[in-house]
Amino acid sequence: xxxxxxxxxxxxxxxxxxxxxxxxxxxxxxxxxxxxxxxxxxxxxxxxxxxxxxxxxxxxxxxxxxxxxxxxxxxxxxxxxxxxxxxxxxxxxxxxxxxxxxxxxxxxxxxxxxxxxxxxxxxxxxxxxxxxxxxxxxxxxxxxxxxxxxxxxxxxxxxxxxxxxxxxxxxxxxxxxxxxxxxxxxxxxxxxxxxxxxxxxxxxx
Numbered sequence: 001x002x003x004x005x006x007x008x009x010x011x012x013x014x015x016x017x018x019x020x021x022x023x024x025x026x027x028x029x030x031x032x033x034x035x036x037x038x039x040x041x042x043x044x045x046x047x048x049x050x051x052x053x054x055x056x057x058x059x060x061x062x063x064x065x066x067x068x069x070x071x072x073x074x075x076x077x078x079x080x081x082x083x084x085x086x087x088x089x090x091x092x093x094x095x096x097x098x099x100x101x102x103x104x105x106x107x108x109x110x111x112x113x114x115x116x117x118x119x120x121x122x123x124x125x126x127x128x129x130x131x132x133x134x135x136x137x138x139x140x141x142x143x144x145x146x147x148x149x150x151x152x153x154x155x156x157x158x159x160x161x162x163x164x165x166x167x168x169x170x171x172x173x174x175x176x177x178x179x180x181x182x183x184x185x186x187x188x189x190x191x192x193x194x195x196x197x198x199x200x201x202x203x204x205x
Contacts, residue, residue, distance in 0.1 A: 049127060049129045051156045052105045052127060052154060052156065052161070053105050053106065053107050054104065054105065054205060055102055055103070055104040055205070056102065056103045056104070056105075056161050056203035056204065056205055057098075057099070057101070057102050057203060057204055057205070058096060058097070058098060058099075058100070058101035058102065058103075058115075058201055058202070058203055059098055059160075059202045059203060059204050060084070060088065060098070060202045061083075061084050061087035061088050061091060061199070061200070061201065061202065062162040062163065062164050062199070062200045062201055062202040063080050063083050063084055063087075063164075063197075063198070063199055064153065064155070064162060064164045064197075064198040064199075064200075065080070065196070065197060065198075083199065087199060090174055091116070091174070094115075094116040094117050094174065095115075095116025095117050096115050096116035096201075097116070100114075100116065101113075101114055101115045101116055101201075102114050103115075103163065103201070103203060105125065109124055109125055109126065109127075110122070110123070110124050110125070111123055111124070111125050111136065121138065121139075122138075122139045123136060123137045123138040123139045124136075124137045125137070127154060131153075132153045132154055132155055133151060133152070133153055134151070134152055134153060134154040134163070135149060135150070135151045136149065136150045136151075136152075137149050138150070147173065147176060150165060150169055150173065151165070151166075151169075152164050152165035152166065152169070152170075152198060152200060153165075153198060159204055159205045160202065160203070160204050161202070161203040161204070161205075162200065162201075162202055162203075163200045163201050163202075163203065164198035164199060164200035164201075165198060165199065165200050166197075166198060167197055167198070167199055170198075170199045170200055171199075
């Protein structure tokens, strides 16, 4: 705890002289440490905004529960494990697996991605640093050319990124990439009565 408090004091001191130091330099100091989330709160999300830029490599499915009582209501880690297992099978079916999928966010608010069967995804994005909401606008080329806009959330902790979307939207996206997948039916049945459950992808830099 003392280390975290000391790091936060140092961070605040750094912010006070931000004109002499870029956000990129600041990221190098805090990325990968336990204070990333706290630092993000101090900077009103600016840390995540800068950290989002770059290429991320897919690691595993991501599940995000919102709400104070939701996780306990759903059965905690057991439900999360069950959903993650089904997602992993669905992702593998369409070629989304570790080492075979990437997502790149550029400073000009454009993105490119390779997600299994979808090798050339691209478009533009908007990221709200205060709410962590991210909106992807897919271009008119590639497998998701008619998919339009997809809104979700981007959470960064150190060198890890969770890119998650509402259950139905994520399911529709995966089905677009790989037709109807039975694993997804069990996920939607499992979570259809709950709001504020988000599914997606876990990445690492």
